[in-house]
Amino acid sequence: MQANSTRPDEALFIDQNKYDQLPFAIQLGALLLWGLKLTSYQHETRLWELYHFNEFFAKIEYDEKGQPSSVRTHSTIQLIEFLHGELN
Numbered sequence: 001m002q003a004n005s006t007r008p009d010e011a012l013f014i015d016q017n018k019y020d021q022l023p024f025a026i027q028l029g030a031l032l033l034w035g036l037k038l039t040s041y042q043h044e045t046r047l048w049e050l051y052h053f054n055e056f057f058a059k060i061e062y063d064e065k066g067q068p069s070s071v072r073t074h075s076t077i078q079l080i081e082f083l084h085g086e087l088n
Contacts, residue, residue, distance in 0.1 A: 016056040016073050027071045031058055 035051035047062040063069040
């Protein structure tokens, strides 16, 4: 079975605090394998992708060369506050 076609009960579950403590490569892999990509957006030379993962949201930022450079997580409340700030 391919990793991206797992049933929901086979998917990885981890809470936000534990996820934030994982190494960058593990965070990135978990998002790409089990996260639900909600949207992507670009500003100048930067690309961001927003994912829903378990009970939180995560944003991947890509550098000018298109390589993943960071992962930031947000609870639902934090995401609403973040988006409100971005839209103003």
